[in-house]
Amino acid sequence: MSRRELLELPPSVDLVTAGRALGIGRTKAYELARAEDFPARVLRLGNTYRVVTADLLRLLGVEEDNAA
Template sequence: MTRSELLSLPASVDIVTAGRALGVGRTTAYALARSGEFPVAVIRAGKAYRVVTADLLRVLHITPENTNGVVVAPTTPSSEHVTQTA
């Protein structure tokens, strides 16, 4: 997946899409999710597996940019909002 495709994903994605972003196939993605070894937190909703896109982007080290080329660093509860120029 390209950077722009990743940034245009909805708030959560299915396990196949998350696996594709990480470069693993469908079968491997499901096997990792079932074993608890998927590299991103997986949410189980009935029979479906979902991944929060923000967590996926964080694991891939992809940060959104605004139109001025300013990279907005992800915030954590213990850090302040920081911006960097690209």
Template sequence: MPTEIDGTLSPRYSPTYISATWDGTGSVEDASRALGFSRAKGYELVRSGRFPCRVLRIGRKTRVVTASLLRVLESGNPEYNDARSGCHPTH
């Protein structure tokens, strides 16, 4: 579910680009955009425990596990937290 800009897929948020360039974790902002929603919506989902991927809180930082994000992008199914009960990424 990469973000679309002007009708073309944004390569920055494609699974291929993410797997080639991200380390073990990525920002909530970038993961949210890859899933098709805004930064604000991403943080709202993190706070409510409904972000569709595994999220790590490290001190004051919140990071998204890259492998989890890739599985969600490829399958279209949320895999972590309360996401399975009804939170689906939108375009």
């Protein structure tokens, strides 16, 4: 994902999108989430996993432009 794509993400993203941003495949992303080892904060909402975008951006070292 490009920096621009990362900055346009909503406040939380699905596990597959977060994995894609990190270069992790779907199966590995779910495996890490189930083991509570995903490198960013994961929210479990019923059977759904959501990753907090702010944590994902911090992990990747992507900072928002404060010019806006």
